[in-house]
Amino acid sequence: MAYFESINKIKYEGAKSTNPFAYKYYNPEEVINGKTMEEILRFSVAYWHTFNADGSDPFGVGTAIRPWDHLKGLDLAKARVEAAFEFFEKLDVPFFAFHDVDIAPEGSTLKETNENLDVIVSMIQDYMKTSKTKLLWNTANMFTNPRYTHGAATSPNADVFAYSAAKVKKGLEVAKELGAENYVFWGGREGYETLLNTDMKLEQDNLARFFHMAVDYAKEIGLNVPFLIEPKPKEPTKHQYDFDVATGLAFLQKYDLTDYFKFNIEANHATLAGHSFEHELRTARINGMLGSVDANQGDTLLGWDTDEFPTDLYTNTLAMYEILKNGGLGQGGLNFDAKVRRGSFDTEDLFHAHIAGMDAFAIGLKVANKLIEDKVLDNFIEERYSSFTKGIGLDIVEGKTNFRELEAYALQLTEIKNTSGRTERLKALINQYLLETL
Ligand code: XUL
Numbered sequence: 001m002a003y004f005e006s007i008n009k010i011k012y013e014g015a016k017s018t019n020p021f022a023y024k025y026y027n028p029e030e031v032i033n034g035k036t037m038e039e040i041l042r043f044s045v046a047y048w049h050t051f052n053a054d055g056s057d058p059f060g061v062g063t064a065i066r067p068w069d070h071l072k073g074l075d076l077a078k079a080r081v082e083a084a085f086e087f088f089e090k091l092d093v094p095f096f097a098f099h100d101v102d103i104a105p106e107g108s109t110l111k112e113t114n115e116n117l118d119v120i121v122s123m124i125q126d127y128m129k130t131s132k133t134k135l136l137w138n139t140a141n142m143f144t145n146p147r148y149t150h151g152a153a154t155s156p157n158a159d160v161f162a163y164s165a166a167k168v169k170k171g172l173e174v175a176k177e178l179g180a181e182n183y184v185f186w187g188g189r190e191g192y193e194t195l196l197n198t199d200m201k202l203e204q205d206n207l208a209r210f211f212h213m214a215v216d217y218a219k220e221i222g223l224n225v226p227f228l229i230e231p232k233p234k235e236p237t238k239h240q241y242d243f244d245v246a247t248g249l250a251f252l253q254k255y256d257l258t259d260y261f262k263f264n265i266e267a268n269h270a271t272l273a274g275h276s277f278e279h280e281l282r283t284a285r286i287n288g289m290l291g292s293v294d295a296n297q298g299d300t301l302l303g304w305d306t307d308e309f310p311t312d313l314y315t316n317t318l319a320m321y322e323i324l325k326n327g328g329l330g331q332g333g334l335n336f337d338a339k340v341r342r343g344s345f346d347t348e349d350l351f352h353a354h355i356a357g358m359d360a361f362a363i364g365l366k367v368a369n370k371l372i373e374d375k376v377l378d379n380f381i382e383e384r385y386s387s388f389t390k391g392i393g394l395d396i397v398e399g400k401t402n403f404r405e406l407e408a409y410a411l412q413l414t415e416i417k418n419t420s421g422r423t424e425r426l427k428a429l430i431n432q433y434l435l436e437t438l
């Protein structure tokens with residue numbers, strides 16, 4: 001059965017195309033610096049937003065019209081798998097990602113939940129035999145069910161810790177079975193509401209114990225993929241332990257976990273943390289910790305995680321700049337952790353949204369690549385820091401000086417001359433590249 005009957009395979013038709021169901025800029029076969037766009041961008045469809053979300057919000061019920069709406073339970077789960085693989089094929093997308101509860105309904109016991117998962121996982125496995133679409137990552141949803149009210153691995157209740165361990169154990173097994181390229185940990189409720197009732201040290205120690213057990217189990221079953229922490233500062237908890245990349249990195253370093261973990265950086269989580277998307281990517285990149293990306297965008301007028309499709313060309317360009325400078329995303333990808341707006345309730349909007357995001361990132365890729373090729377920022381930055389390539393600056397960098405010598409140097413300085421940072425000139429250059437590159 002076809003779920004998206006009226007829609008044909010989405011093809012690249014070029015910027016002049018007026019066909020809404022065509023890529024205008026994303027040309028999977030186009031080679032950029034020896035790699036195809038498909039290989040560089042590694043787009044992924046987020047199962048939860050595309051096949052589960054119904055457009056409901058805290059003020060209203062779902063609005064989405066979906067061809068699987070009439071089904072329930074395992075039948076619904078199976079229909080979603082069928083629809084998903086049709087969608088992946090029509091979009092010609094290389095990856096997808098899911099939470100355990102997205103693909104199969106929870107049973108009344110853990111055993112029943114695992115049995116439901118087994119049914120759907122083996123169905124997905126069958127589809128994957130003939131589909132080109134691979135699993136970028138899976139994860140365990142440890143935030144929706146009321147048992148996680150006070151956290152999962154950071155719950156004050158040891159039973160919840162144990163239950164969560166069982167969920168991740170199963171998740172790692174599923175990752176192995178489906179050949180996942182990564183495994184993600186988003187600490188949805190791993191944080192706290194008030195210190196009045198919280199043992200912060202024990203909670204963080206427990207989270208580290210949990211991660212070490214996950215590392216051990218992955219080794220035991222031969223699952224050799226990066227584990228990815230997805231930082232987010234708040235929502236649903238007030239204070240989340242994986243606030244941002246810098247906080248997450250300090251945690252991983254303190255608990256000796258840096259060999260196994262990298263970061264999955266989400267644009268809207270970065271902005272919620274008071275950073276730009278590119279700041280978080282840069283922080284991860286310069287520390288060798290950039291694993292994957294949840295590609296979306298927030299809304300500067302709203303203070304929450306709006307998970308919009310990433311259509312902002314400026315941001316996507318600066319994000320792709322970091323990704324290219326990182327030498328790509330390795331086993332990571334650009335996962336559209338993004339949902340259509342509540343008012344975009346037609347099934348075809350799912351296609352429009354992904355086409356919009358893919359084209360906008362393809363533009364970002366091309367512009368970023370040209371900026372790097374022409375060394376637009378590199379040359380400026382090299383010149384800006386040139387005082388550290390000679391004289392006293394070189395001595396500082398090479399560790400050949402000390403406070404006494406620096407004082408002597410400073411005392412004989414008659415004048416300190418700074419040069420302009422040229423922010424506005426650089427912004428104008430980026431605009432010029434954005435308009436002229438394509
Ligand atoms: C929530 C979020 C999650 C993670 C996976 O803000 O981003 O969907 O990506 O649990």
Ligand code: CO
Pocket residue numbers: 186230266294337
């Ligand atoms: Co996310």
